[in-house]
Each structure stands twice: as structure tokens, then as C-alpha cells.
Amino acid sequence: MWVIAALILVVVEIFTTGFAVICLAIGAFAAAVDAACGGGAEGQLIWFAAATLLAFVFVRPLLLKAFRKSGGRERLSGVDALKGREAVVSERISPSDNTGRVAVDGDDWKAVSADGTDIGKGEKVTIENVDSVVLTVKRKRH
Secondary structure (H helix, E strand, O other): HHHOOOOEEEEEEHOOOOOOOHHHHHHHHHHHHHHHHHOOOHHHHHHHHHHHHHHHHHHHHHHHHHHHEOOOOOOHHHHHHHOEEEEEEEEEEEEEOOOEEEOOOOOEEEEOOOOOOOOOOOOEEEEEEEOOOEEEEEEEOO
């Protein structure tokens, strides 16, 4: 029964993210080993709980770290993924007027110039930094 549960949990893990279900599968395999060695129900539950806990503490962080990396560099998401990206100025960036917006991936962001110069509407820029909801940009070199 534990082996069947473990196999079902492995299949469920294939369709989910986060490597939580695989920790339960590891616990189920440990309980299956205890059952195969003649352990009682109480021992099987203890092995299931202990192996699951150890998998959450030791195995899951390793899996998360391994799968977050791509080609030797960490995969970024959210605002962290904006650095280095190209954007188009949708409203003139002017430090003296405190104006400026850029569009990136269909989203419009408040923007400031990295070097303090004006950047005209329609110009392409590179995102240098993200501070809350404000992007620091510089003119893209041609």
C-alpha cells in the first residue's frame, strides 16, 4: 500500500511545482521499507513522518536550488528579472520635471535616468536597477 501511495505521489509531483509532494513520496517509500521488514503500523507511521520531515529539511532545498539555476546562472523572476532588459520610453524622462515612464513587456513603469539626462519618448533604454516601482534606465547603445 505504501509503494502505491509513493508512486501516486511521484506522479502528482510531476504536475506540481515546489517539490513538496516528492517529500511525501520519500516518506511513503521509507514506510514501505519498514513494512517490508515486518514493522507494525506504528513504526510505519513513524518512518513516514521522519523521512518526510528529513526530506523537507534536506532534499527539498537541494532540489529547489538545482532547478532554479539555468545554464550556470540563477533564473530570476518578478522585478529581479527586469535588470538588463530593454524598455521603450512611453513618457519623456526628465529629472528636472520629475517625469518619465517606460514600457516593458506590456507594463508601464515609472522611470528615472541613470545619468540624470533627459530621454525622449520612443527611445530604447536598458533597465539598470529596480527600486520598488521605479526603474533606473540608461539609453541603449546602438
